[in-house]
Amino acid sequence: MRTLTHPDRAQLRLEGVLDALANPVRLRIVQRLAEGEELTCGTVLPDIPASSATHHWRVLRESGVLFARRQGRVIVHSLRRDDLDARFPGLLDAVLAAMASESRSRNLG
């Protein structure tokens, strides 16, 4: 169990963030985090195996999309909203809004 490394704000890369977001599992995680939830690794998509989930958490963490802090035996994740907004103003909001609008149109059929 290594220490949880994060890029700092200045190290965030647009391409890395876009890459992290261009995946349905990770988009779903971001959406949940954006709802204000602080998620542990096991909290999202209980049907996907832990080892697969770990991979996605890592991609999100290493790209700088979220922050992970160890809290006892769980790892609590939160969106790095401030950092993302500072480096890429409007990007996160646009992605979240787009997800919301996509799920709306899905529900309409």
Next chain:
Amino acid sequence: MRTLTHPDRAQLRLEGVLDALANPVRLRIVQRLAEGEELTCGTVLPDIPASSATHHWRVLRESGVLFARRQGRVIVHSLRRDDLDARFPGLLDAVLAAMASESRSRNLG
């Protein structure tokens, strides 16, 4: 030489667009298009082989990021700004602004 197919506005998918944008070559193309240029396939990055370029143009076209129209023997590409703005408000602007800010900070050192 097949006909150039495009998804229509309602078919645009966030994940597909993010995926198309999560690549340095394609980001560069989008940046150039956003500057108002209308580009043909050979106009960007002359050092990359035509067959590689074709691949990237296709990804951008099929994800709905740009529109390609045949004009004599060249294919002219333009950003689908209106469609992107309609489906994913703020997304394209945020990405373009982020690119601009990244190239600014690169120039500073």
Next chain:
DNA sequence: GCGACTGTACGCAAACTATCGTACAGTTGA
């Protein structure tokens, strides 16, 4: 210490992506 719990590390296989060379198709102007 021990067992339950949470998540990682490692390694593997399948699927996907990027890059490229070669051959070729459509358009244009001579």
Next chain:
DNA sequence: TCAACTGTACGATAGTTTGCGTACAGTCGC
């Protein structure tokens, strides 16, 4: 019709990503 030009189709390959099983490490409560 012919050659030049522009871009595609196809196929190969290397590298990457995804998904997963298994083994294990750190923390907690008892």
